[in-house]
Structures are given as structure tokens and as C-alpha cells.
Amino acid sequence: MIKLLILDLDKTLLRDDGTISKEDKNAIQLCKEKGIKTSIISGRNEESMIDIVKELDLFKSVHIGVNGAILIDYKNGIKELVTIDNDVYSFLVKKFNEENRDFMPLNKDGYFYDKKGPLYEDVITWIKEESLKKGDLSTLKDCYRISVRFENEKDLEHLKSYLPKSMYGTVDRNVYDIRPTKVNKFTGLKELMKHYNVTKDEIATIGDQGSDIELLKNTKYSFAVKNASEDAKKAAKFLLNKTNNENAVSEMIKIILKA
Incomplete structure (x- = not known):
């Protein structure tokens, strides 16, 4: 059973113009209604994610920023996981x-x-x-x-x-x-798993590029958007038929809800 949905932003949830489609928003809301927690994982920091978090009504969720370097809790503060020596x-x-x-x-x-x-x-x-x-x-x-x-x-x-x-x-x-070297998106996800008390087999992830590879390789329900890099597609368990401009997140959510 999937308990946590992890969404990459750029070239995945966000369309090329930086917006989120109505279809993807509705699909994310449906996940929330069914009790599936939703978090963002991104190379962005907390400041450049906050408007998107508010738009999706995910302010109470905990998120992963800077490709796994920080855990973002907008209510209680930022937890630094790894910094450069x-x-x-x-x-x-x-x-x-x-x-x-x-x-x-x-x-x-x-x-x-x-x-x-x-x-x-x-x-x-x-x-x-x-x-x-x-x-x-x-x-x-x-x-x-x-x-x-x-x-x-x-x-x-x-x-x-x-x-x-x-x-x-x-x-x-x-x-x-x-x-x-010791930080990547899966590093951050492991901290989030502790926070939500879930296993990697209870998580659905989605991504598009090299920084998503460890995340996609290490989760049971991992999806690559159609516009993903070849390395990301090889790392994912499932390949989607739609790009970030064609509601790929909605396509993924329909699949996981059927499962």
C-alpha cells in the first residue's frame, strides 16, 4: 500500500512555463483525500519552493530540498543533513x-x-x-x-x-x-521516511534527470516522465507515456490508485 507520494518539480510536476496543470493539482488533491501523504523533493531551496507548496496546499507536509541536503518543515524549521566541507x-x-x-x-x-x-x-x-x-x-x-x-x-x-x-x-x-558525494535525493528521502514512519516499499516517486536516479532506483514504485533522461528512465521501475507538459503526474497517480 502506498502511503507517501514524492514529487519532483522541474520538468516533472512543473510544465515548461513553470505552472502546474489543473489535472495534476486535482490528482494530488485526490491522493490527499485518500490519506496518501504528499511531499516535494527538489534541487530548489525552501525559499524557491514555498509558493508551490502553498499552491498545492502542502504547507503542513515536510519536504526535501537542495537534492537531499535539507529537510524542510515550514512550521518548525529547516534541518540541515549534509553541507560541503x-x-x-x-x-x-x-x-x-x-x-x-x-x-x-x-x-x-x-x-x-x-x-x-x-x-x-x-x-x-x-x-x-x-x-x-x-x-x-x-x-x-x-x-x-x-x-x-x-x-x-x-x-x-x-x-x-x-x-x-x-x-x-x-x-x-x-x-x-x-x-x-554522500548526499542525494534518496539521502533526504531516508530522513523523510523516519519522519513519516514509512518504508521505501510504501512510497511512489517520480523524476526526470540525473539527480533523481538514486531516488528512482531505491523505491519500489518509481516513475520516469516521458521527457526524462535515459539514465533516469533506466533507474525507474515504470515509464510514463506523458511528459511534464501533458499531466505526467496525473498519469502516475491514476496508476498507483488503481494498484
Whole structure:
């Protein structure tokens, strides 16, 4: 029996224009009426998720942010699960500055930048511009993630060449999101499982890309949207016929309710 529904946001629940379809909203509401708890799992932080949480009337639920680095309880506060070692962070920032790279770190205080480059322009497509913070990136502590731009595959391989073993990255367009190796979305889900007292066989998950792989691999009822990456499709137990623009979440919910 499925007791918990876990929803990825970008390119999964959210359509390409950033909205949620009426069909998907109604399906999520139906799950709630049937007693299935619903939580969001995302690479976003608590600030960039809150409007969506309110829209779906999930303010009382606990959610997973920054790809598993934090547990978000809007009523009782944020629980940090994993942060980047400060010495590792300092090393990476030094390298990025030497190579004049466009990068933005994230910690409990939000997203930081020192210049408005292409990465900044990308980030403000999904987070409010006024919430971004200008500052000295070298002095930040306890960051969850560093997003850094790269030019091409050769440049990406160069980035990977000096990435410490304690860190790994996932690619979205020309952005390499770097985080501690010991954190992923399933790391966060394990904490959420404790909170809700459920097992991984009582959870339905849905995703679309590399950051969802561990989540999809480690849950019994895992779904990949039609527009998912090939790696995500291989990790999922079920493949959907619809994309994020075609009510894929609603399709998944119909399947799990029949089951």
C-alpha cells in the first residue's frame, strides 16, 4: 500500500512555463483525500519552493530540498543533513576564481553571487531575483551546493579533473551542480521516511534527470516522465507515456490508485 507520494518539480510536476496543470493539482488533491501523504523533493531551496507548496496546499507536509541536503518543515524549521566541507569549498572557490568562472553557491542564507553573468540570468528564471544575495563568495561557510557554468564537454571534463572525491556533480544544460558525494535525493528521502514512519516499499516517486536516479532506483514504485533522461528512465521501475507538459503526474497517480 502506498502511503507517501514524492514529487519532483522541474520538468516533472512543473510544465515548461513553470505552472502546474489543473489535472495534476486535482490528482494530488485526490491522493490527499485518500490519506496518501504528499511531499516535494527538489534541487530548489525552501525559499524557491514555498509558493508551490502553498499552491498545492502542502504547507503542513515536510519536504526535501537542495537534492537531499535539507529537510524542510515550514512550521518548525529547516534541518540541515549534509553541507560541503569548508576546506573543500575554499579550494573550489579558489580554482573557480583563478579560471574566472561564473558560479553561485547556496547555503542556509540563500543563493549568492558576485556578478550578474549567464548563470545569474538562468537562476532568476525559477527564483525571485530579489532573494539572491550579492557578496564575497570566498567567505561563505557550510554551503549545500555550488552551481558553476562550463562552456563545452572539454571544459566540463576539466572541471571534473580537479573535483575532490568527496564531491560529485550533475549536469543541467551548461551548469554543473556540485555537492557532497554522500548526499542525494534518496539521502533526504531516508530522513523523510523516519519522519513519516514509512518504508521505501510504501512510497511512489517520480523524476526526470540525473539527480533523481538514486531516488528512482531505491523505491519500489518509481516513475520516469516521458521527457526524462535515459539514465533516469533506466533507474525507474515504470515509464510514463506523458511528459511534464501533458499531466505526467496525473498519469502516475491514476496508476498507483488503481494498484
